[in-house]
Amino acid sequence: MGSKLAFLGRDMAVDLGTANTLVYVRGRGIVLNEPSVVAINTATGKIVAVGIEAKRMIGRTPDNIVAVRPLKDGVIADFDVTERMLRYFIQRVHKRRHFAKPRIIIAVPSGITSVEQRAVKEAGYQAGARKVYIVEEPMAAAIGAGLPVHEPTGNMVVDIGGGTTEVAIISMGGVVTSQSIRVGGDELDQAVISFAKKEFSLMLGERTAEEIKMAIGSACPNGEETHAEIRGRDLISGLPKTIVVSSEEIRKATEEPVNAIVDAVKTTLDKCPPELSGDIMDRGIALTGGGALLKGMDDRVKAETGMPVHLVENALDSVAIGTGKCAEEFDALQQVLVPESRH
Numbered sequence: 001m002g003s004k005l006a007f008l009g010r011d012m013a014v015d016l017g018t019a020n021t022l023v024y025v026r027g028r029g030i031v032l033n034e035p036s037v038v039a040i041n042t043a044t045g046k047i048v049a050v051g052i053e054a055k056r057m058i059g060r061t062p063d064n065i066v067a068v069r070p071l072k073d074g075v076i077a078d079f080d081v082t083e084r085m086l087r088y089f090i091q092r093v094h095k096r097r098h099f100a101k102p103r104i105i106i107a108v109p110s111g112i113t114s115v116e117q118r119a120v121k122e123a124g125y126q127a128g129a130r131k132v133y134i135v136e137e138p139m140a141a142a143i144g145a146g147l148p149v150h151e152p153t154g155n156m157v158v159d160i161g162g163g164t165t166e167v168a169i170i171s172m173g174g175v176v177t178s179q180s181i182r183v184g185g186d187e188l189d190q191a192v193i194s195f196a197k198k199e200f201s202l203m204l205g206e207r208t209a210e211e212i213k214m215a216i217g218s219a220c221p222n223g224e225e226t227h228a229e230i231r232g233r234d235l236i237s238g239l240p241k242t243i244v245v246s247s248e249e250i251r252k253a254t255e256e257p258v259n260a261i262v263d264a265v266k267t268t269l270d271k272c273p274p275e276l277s278g279d280i281m282d283r284g285i286a287l288t289g290g291g292a293l294l295k296g297m298d299d300r301v302k303a304e305t306g307m308p309v310h311l312v313e314n315a316l317d318s319v320a321i322g323t324g325k326c327a328e329e330f331d332a333l334q335q336v337l338v339p340e341s342r343h
Contacts, residue, residue: 011103011330012090013323015140016120018071019162019185019290021051021085022317023093024324030317031093036162038085039067050088059205073182074109074137074164075116076123087127101130103330105337107323109164110136111180117338134338135326137161137319138168138178144322145286145312149173149336154276155283158265158301159319160291162186165261167268169276173335177271181264185291187257188213195253200243201235208232216247218295219258220303261291262304269305284308288318 013024016036023032034051041048043064049057057067070081094102104124108117117134124132141159142149149155150173159166162185168178192209196202204212208230216228226247234241265285272280285307287298292315302309312318326333 011327013105013327015107015320018074022320023089024320026327030320036071037069038081041065076119083123083126086123090127103131104129105133105135105323105326107135107137107140107319109180110138110166110178135323138166139336140319140322141288142170143325144318145288154279156280156285158287160289167264169272179264179268183257183260188254191254191257202232203235204232217250219300220296222296284310286310286312288312288315290316
């Protein structure tokens with residue numbers, strides 16, 4: 001390839017997540033990591049902001065501007081907006097090179113239907129890709145976490161994202177058994193919102209709920225109780241109000257979604273072929289995704305499964321890194337991609 005053509009083939013990998021979208025460019029690594037949020041002016045249909053700026057607007061906009069999260073539960077809920085968001089991110093990465101049509105690999109949840117899969121591909125093509133490939137998130141997460149996915153040993157990965165939790169056992173470059181449940185970080189936030197409403201008649205915004213979860217949320221008691229102030233609107237008086245909650249209360253509030261995640265791990269272990277169960281006993285479970293950062297999540301999974309659990313160090317980026325690796329070593333890793341559906 002001459003230098004003239006060299007930058008045309010800027011293959012990309014995209015972790016199109018419910019909470020955040022990460023873009024990885026071949027040879028450059030992760031170049032963009034922003035919230036999957038788009039602010040739209042409903043009067044003109046124009047995009048006001050995308051990503052970080054748009055996220056700041058959630059719950060804070062006048063009537064004619066709406067902040068939309070186009071992906072729900074890991075899949076495209078609003079096709080048009082997803083496609084525009086993707087195009088915006090890709091063009092931002094490509095700067096003025098709008099004539100460069102890259103190959104794009106997009107990570108999707110493993111439980112996604114073929115219709116949903118086509119929607120993702122279509123969004124990639126609309127956003128300017130020459131060719132769109134798809135890789136399953138747990139596979140990407142496992143590669144990103146540095147697990148030896150091509151060897152005939154069992155690798156178990158639990159990827160807790162914003163909209164979905166993916167649990168998979170991988171061996172020989174393929175998924176042996178997996179489960180994708182539509183419970184993730186968002187569900188934990190919602191649990192915090194419901195709790196404040198029920199216990200304190202306090203209306204919380206999504207961003208506040210997320211901040212509380214990150215500050216004092218936990219998956220199992222860790223001996224030290226912390227407290228935090230939360231602000232919202234009193235449903236009775238209609239006025240702003242501040243309350244103090246303890247980490248224990250928040251833990252109780254998020255009990256259900258956390259249990260659902262742990263159950264998915266157990267169900268997957270239950271379906272695991274015995275030879276591979278032994279491998280996982282030795283090697284442990286890799287825990288990744290933003291939800292893996294909930295305090296004590298690793299200890300909770302360890303306690304309930306009796307398996308060693310490792311929190312992957314780049315938990316928030318591992319899907320993007322793994323998808324990026326597929327772009328870097330395209331020919332070597334092509335077998336892990338989802339095969340083209342024959343029309």
